Amino acid sequence: MGNRIDRIMMKKTILFWILMAVGTLLAAQTAKDVRYVFTEASDLNLIGKIIEGTSNPYHRVDTTVYKGFTKSENTQVRCSAGLAVLFRTNSTTISVKTEYGYMNHGQNTMGISLRGYDLYIRKDGKWLYAESGVSGRNTPEKNTVIIKNMDSSMKECMLYLPIYSEVKSCLIGVEEGAVIESLESPFRYRIGVFGSSFTHGISTSRPGMSYPMQLMRMTGIQMLNLGCSGNCKMQPYFADVLCDADVDAFLFDCFSNPTVEQIEERLIPFVEKIRKAHPDIPLIFQQTIYRESRNFSVVADEREKQKMEAVEKMMKRVCRKFDNVYFIHPCATSPSHETSVDATHPDDYGYTLWAESIKKDVLDILDKKR
Amino acid sequence: MGNRIDRIMMKKTILFWILMAVGTLLAAQTAKDVRYVFTEASDLNLIGKIIEGTSNPYHRVDTTVYKGFTKSENTQVRCSAGLAVLFRTNSTTISVKTEYGYMNHGQNTMGISLRGYDLYIRKDGKWLYAESGVSGRNTPEKNTVIIKNMDSSMKECMLYLPIYSEVKSCLIGVEEGAVIESLESPFRYRIGVFGSSFTHGISTSRPGMSYPMQLMRMTGIQMLNLGCSGNCKMQPYFADVLCDADVDAFLFDCFSNPTVEQIEERLIPFVEKIRKAHPDIPLIFQQTIYRESRNFSVVADEREKQKMEAVEKMMKRVCRKFDNVYFIHPCATSPSHETSVDATHPDDYGYTLWAESIKKDVLDILDKKR
Numbered sequence: 001m002g003n004r005i006d007r008i009m010m011k012k013t014i015l016f017w018i019l020m021a022v023g024t025l026l027a028a029q030t031a032k033d034v035r036y037v038f039t040e041a042s043d044l045n046l047i048g049k050i051i052e053g054t055s056n057p058y059h060r061v062d063t064t065v066y067k068g069f070t071k072s073e074n075t076q077v078r079c080s081a082g083l084a085v086l087f088r089t090n091s092t093t094i095s096v097k098t099e100y101g102y103m104n105h106g107q108n109t110m111g112i113s114l115r116g117y118d119l120y121i122r123k124d125g126k127w128l129y130a131e132s133g134v135s136g137r138n139t140p141e142k143n144t145v146i147i148k149n150m151d152s153s154m155k156e157c158m159l160y161l162p163i164y165s166e167v168k169s170c171l172i173g174v175e176e177g178a179v180i181e182s183l184e185s186p187f188r189y190r191i192g193v194f195g196s197s198f199t200h201g202i203s204t205s206r207p208g209m210s211y212p213m214q215l216m217r218m219t220g221i222q223m224l225n226l227g228c229s230g231n232c233k234m235q236p237y238f239a240d241v242l243c244d245a246d247v248d249a250f251l252f253d254c255f256s257n258p259t260v261e262q263i264e265e266r267l268i269p270f271v272e273k274i275r276k277a278h279p280d281i282p283l284i285f286q287q288t289i290y291r292e293s294r295n296f297s298v299v300a301d302e303r304e305k306q307k308m309e310a311v312e313k314m315m316k317r318v319c320r321k322f323d324n325v326y327f328i329h330p331c332a333t334s335p336s337h338e339t340s341v342d343a344t345h346p347d348d349y350g351y352t353l354w355a356e357s358i359k360k361d362v363l364d365i366l367d368k369k370r
Numbered sequence: 371m372g373n374r375i376d377r378i379m380m381k382k383t384i385l386f387w388i389l390m391a392v393g394t395l396l397a398a399q400t401a402k403d404v405r406y407v408f409t410e411a412s413d414l415n416l417i418g419k420i421i422e423g424t425s426n427p428y429h430r431v432d433t434t435v436y437k438g439f440t441k442s443e444n445t446q447v448r449c450s451a452g453l454a455v456l457f458r459t460n461s462t463t464i465s466v467k468t469e470y471g472y473m474n475h476g477q478n479t480m481g482i483s484l485r486g487y488d489l490y491i492r493k494d495g496k497w498l499y500a501e502s503g504v505s506g507r508n509t510p511e512k513n514t515v516i517i518k519n520m521d522s523s524m525k526e527c528m529l530y531l532p533i534y535s536e537v538k539s540c541l542i543g544v545e546e547g548a549v550i551e552s553l554e555s556p557f558r559y560r561i562g563v564f565g566s567s568f569t570h571g572i573s574t575s576r577p578g579m580s581y582p583m584q585l586m587r588m589t590g591i592q593m594l595n596l597g598c599s600g601n602c603k604m605q606p607y608f609a610d611v612l613c614d615a616d617v618d619a620f621l622f623d624c625f626s627n628p629t630v631e632q633i634e635e636r637l638i639p640f641v642e643k644i645r646k647a648h649p650d651i652p653l654i655f656q657q658t659i660y661r662e663s664r665n666f667s668v669v670a671d672e673r674e675k676q677k678m679e680a681v682e683k684m685m686k687r688v689c690r691k692f693d694n695v696y697f698i699h700p701c702a703t704s705p706s707h708e709t710s711v712d713a714t715h716p717d718d719y720g721y722t723l724w725a726e727s728i729k730k731d732v733l734d735i736l737d738k739k740r
Binding site: 105107109110111112116123128130131133134137148155205292296298300339342 | 500502504519
């Protein structure tokens with residue numbers, strides 16, 4: 001009996017100290033006097049850029065160099081979709097302080113994805129989701145705590161940047177005295193992904209959930225996202241960018257935005273131009289996905305059906321005409337047809353299905369190349 | 371050879387007429403002169419209300435009758451989370467024109483879910499996702515086309531209302547000359563669901579993706595959603611509402627918001643009060659879910675662990691003390707830990723996993739009752 005009481009007392013004492021320790025940690029982390037020390041993200045390892053050396057490091061394309069974009073395309077290629085910063089830190093808290101240019105406020109994508117950040121930390125060799133966040137609607141440039149209350153072991157972090165905002169400066173905050181340093185990229189190859197809103201990540205909850213970013217975590221292959229919502233139509237001025245990109249392969253989602261006429265007219269010259277600049281790399285074309293709007297809209301159904309048929313026909317010609325060209329068929333629809341946000345765009349899980357559906361093909365093609 | 375040309379010509383002629391037909395339909399549907407005729411949603415079959423006869427039909431609780439709520443709770447119980455309107459129509463297009471009261475603009479839930487609409491149409495006995503939409507940010511009360519270009523067969527429709535806005539009037543628009551009429555509910559039983567932001571549907575993409583709404587489509591059981599983000603703490607004034615509800619069972623997600631102390635103090639009196647008003651119905655309590663914030667925050671991990679342990683202990687007492695009480699364990703986490711929007715709330719698919727994880731338990735308990 002005495003022993004039992006001792007054990008209970010001991011348990012209570014341990015619990016007391018755990019609570020005290022947790023309480024102290026909580027106080028330390030949430031106290032207003034945590035002093036954050038900031039490092040510009042581009043001074044760490046900023047990955048995901050299809051073109052390096054842009055005058056604003058968070059722009060995907062340097063619009064002072066590449067010309068021909070419409071106003072909305074110009075805005076989009078300056079957005080940081082697909083960019084992530086890699087760093088190591090032992091800070092128990094991580095914040096960001098952003099200077100924004102353009103900010104998108106669409107209603108079919110989460111604010112966290114459009115304007116916010118998404119943090120993964122490597123654990124047992126895998127990228128594990130840690131936290132995500134966005135600054136207040138009326139205080140976008142305020143220092144925003146993304147995560148706090150971690151232990152102080154050294155961690156390998158990957159922080160995805162906003163998908164549909166222009167970042168002029170992104171300061172990563174860690175607590176005073178903590179280490180923050182650049183982390184070498186563990187991702188192999190460089191695959192350029194030119195695509196529509198699907199590639200851009202429209203309708204995701206957070207920046208890391210677009211299909212290229214999920215595919216990157218699934219495969220360890222570096223994806224360089226040039227998704228431009230509504231604007232991936234094989235325009236020659238986009239091809240100019242792709243010609244200059246230093247990549248091991250291209251993955252195209254270039255049949256979601258254009259009309260049948262545009263596909264018939266532009267596809268062959270587009271491939272010719274890319275192939276001339278990149279004679280030896282795999283060009284992987286994705287058929288567009290099934291849109292849930294086809295469930296009941298006879299117009300959407302007919303339009304998409306005709307487009308997909310035209311794509312099948314054109315891709316047969318392309319595969320005959322060019323070597324090292326692949327045509328694959330992603331699927332973002334679950335059997336329940338529930339994985340859509342707005343009958344056009346998949347939700348996070350729709351994009352998971354997409355990434356899973358092409359993972360083997362992409363790996364096989366790159367392994368074949370190797 | 372002649373036959374082949376004939377066939378080609380025939381195909382071309384058919385294609386021409388299909389294109390003409392589609393073109394005409396498109397013109398008819400998108401023309402600005404489509405005249406919409408409106409019916410107030412509450413004059414059709416408005417389902418999902420835990421308390422009938424509220425002075426505003428789109429309020430879940432009549433705040434002129436039930437008192438004691440804080441300001442934010444008052445706002446929340448007036449929001450139309452979990453409400454849906456059932457109707458039949460042969461209109462090829464459906465619109466909504468909403469008069470809003472309060473509107474939420476949170477950044478961790480899609481605008482379509484907070485302020486918009488989600489349309490399902492019954493096909494082969496199942497509710498198939500059709501479309502979702504929300505009015506423009508600066509023109510919230512404008513007539514908003516949810517779907518167009520459908521064929522003109524009679525359809526059974528279920529339109530979910532906004533989860534985090536107060537609706538003062540919701541006019542359903544169909545094209546002039548089309549039929550619109552109330553549809554009898556195919557859902558059986560009435561299960562009251564009192565819960566946190568999880569039950570409310572925070573972080574969903576669209577109103578139909580909260581776990582109670584998904585569970586309702588999966589099981590055919592009518593869920594009556596009293597989810598109040600951050601505010602489900604077994605308050606006695608919420609119990610007043612639940613005591614008056616006409617239900618066949620309750621499903622509780624009442625351990626996500628309160629502290630350990632609140633759970634220890636309030637759970638037994640809460641159950642006593644409900645049980646007195648409803649002597650014979652199943653009371654199904656759900657453990658709170660694993661939060662992804664626990665992956666790296668030691669404080670969140672410890673806090674949630676202690677809470678879950680306290681819940682396990684308290685529920686043992688409740689199950690001993692009361693008959694017809696059940697304790698079940700939902701799961702909204704996938705093996706990849708990717709199904710979270712903000713490290714607290716599941717995304718659509720997390721809520722799918724939640725609904726799937728409790729489906730059998732809920733059905734078994736109700737079948738046992740029957």
